[in-house]
Amino acid sequence: MKKITKETYLNWYEEMSFWRKFEDKLAQVYIQQKVRGFLHLYNGQEAILAGSLHAMDLTKDRMITAYRNHVQPIGMGVDPKRVMAELYGKGTGTSQGLGGSMHIFSKEHRFYGGHGIVGGQIPLGAGLAFADKYFKRDSVTLCFFGDGAARQGSLHETFNMAVNWNLPVVFCVENNGYAMGTSVKRTASHEDIWKLGLGYEMPCGPVDAMNPVKVAEAMDEAIDRARSGKGPTFLDLKTYRYRGHSMSDAQKYRTKDEVEEYQKIDPITQVKEIILDKKYADEDELKKIDKSVKDRVKECEKFADESDYPDKNVMYDVVYEQEDYPFIPHKL
Numbered sequence: 569m570k571k572i573t574k575e576t577y578l579n580w581y582e583e584m585s586f587w588r589k590f591e592d593k594l595a596q597v598y599i600q601q602k603v604r605g606f607l608h609l610y611n612g613q614e615a616i617l618a619g620s621l622h623a624m625d626l627t628k629d630r631m632i633t634a635y636r637n638h639v640q641p642i643g644m645g646v647d648p649k650r651v652m653a654e655l656y657g658k659g660t661g662t663s664q665g666l667g668g669s670m671h672i673f674s675k676e677h678r679f680y681g682g683h684g685i686v687g688g689q690i691p692l693g694a695g696l697a698f699a700d701k702y703f704k705r706d707s708v709t710l711c712f713f714g715d716g717a718a719r720q721g722s723l724h725e726t727f728n729m730a731v732n733w734n735l736p737v738v739f740c741v742e743n744n745g746y747a748m749g750t751s752v753k754r755t756a757s758h759e760d761i762w763k764l765g766l767g768y769e770m771p772c773g774p775v776d777a778m779n780p781v782k783v784a785e786a787m788d789e790a791i792d793r794a795r796s797g798k799g800p801t802f803l804d805l806k807t808y809r810y811r812g813h814s815m816s817d818a819q820k821y822r823t824k825d826e827v828e829e830y831q832k833i834d835p836i837t838q839v840k841e842i843i844l845d846k847k848y849a850d851e852d853e854l855k856k857i858d859k860s861v862k863d864r865v866k867e868c869e870k871f872a873d874e875s876d877y878p879d880k881n882v883m884y885d886v887v888y889e890q891e892d893y894p895f896i897p898h899k900l
Contacts, residue, residue, distance in 0.1 A: 569623065569784065569785065570623075577839055577842055578849060581839050581840055581843060583618060584618055585857065587642065591610055591611055591639065594609065594655060604668075607655075607669050607815045608669070609809070609811045609815075610639050611809060611810040612835070614835050615780040616805050617643050619783025621643050622784040622788075623784050624708075624787070625708075629707055630696050630700075630707060630708070630710070631679050631710045632679075632680040633689060633711075633713070634682075634712065634717065637671075637682040638651055638669070638672060640672075640679060640712075644674070645674075646674045649871040651868075656872040656873075656875070658878070659875060660871070660876075662674055670682055671684065680696060686714075687717035690711060690726050691722050692711075693709050693711025693726075694735055694737055696711075697794075697800075698735055706795060709736065710791075711739050712740045713742070715741055715743045715746070715747055715752050717747075718743075718764065719756070723764070724764075726739075727800075728768055731768045731799060735800055736800075739801070739802045741762075741803070743806050745808060746809075762802060762803070765801075770799070770800055776806060777805035777806050778833045778835050786803055790803060808827075808830040810830070
């Protein structure tokens with residue numbers, strides 16, 4: 569695994585802080601109705617992305633995930649201004665404003681969504697890995713999904729094929745304890761989701777996903793296994809979300825005390841404490857990073873605010889291949 573250095577920690581602090589503030593801004597503009605529809609935020613789960621990116625080779629590895637998908641493409645290299653514009657429904661967005669919150673996508677940066685169908689990305693992740701194996705490309709796909717999606721039948725079909733075909737894929741359940749408002753303990757006879765891999769003799773296990781170091785270590789091992797032709801791995805990334813399932817979630821299924829307990833092990837706080845303890849930076853230097861993060865978020869908001877909405881014709885140009893399709897814009 570690549571060494572975890574002073575630069576790693578400072579980068580983690582800056583990037584995780586940016587992801588957090590970026591989504592805090594999204595929550596704010598959602599209330600202002602600048603962002604519409606559903607909005608699922610990642611607050612608290614940032615260590616998963618930070619650790620994963622450290623272990624990945626961003627020149628060739630791929631990522632696919634569910635609808636809690638705003639910060640992952642940013643980590644993969646997508647311009648955050650375009651991500652925010654997409655959420656605003658603006659023409660400068662990653663999908664010209666037509667995908668919205670749940671469908672961020674960038675083929676250029678090997679980020680394949682953003683999927684609104686629960687568990688729908690699981691077989692697609694295996695498909696990406698199958699293509700890499702078929703064309704003999706030295707790439708690995710990280711396929712993320714939530715603990716609710718782990719109960720989908722498509723997961724079992726996919727696991728079976730992935731092991732049978734020895735696919736270069738890492739299956740990652742972002743286990744934040746709740747499928748919308750249903751706790752993991754209520755969805756099965758046990759709470760160890762990672763054990764689902766045992767039935768397929770797939771290497772699997774739990775990971776402390778509030779700590780980016782632990783994530784990086786587990787991901788590195790799994791990615792190396794996939795890249796060396798030894799097949800898939802299933803990681804149970806135990807994390808927590810500080811906000812509701814979506815902005816419309818009243819969160820009556822959990823207590824404030826529970827949230828506060830997990831905030832004591834906030835991944836950003838953990839990284840900050842190590843930076844200060846090892847004297848990688850002092851408080852004043854971290855405040856400069858904090859200011860830089862806030863400025864970057866302001867730039868994203870300004871870009872999204874000032875961008876134009878896509879022309880109505882765009883909606884038809886990307887849907888209908890037949891140019892003279894009878895349902896045309898001027899009839900609206």
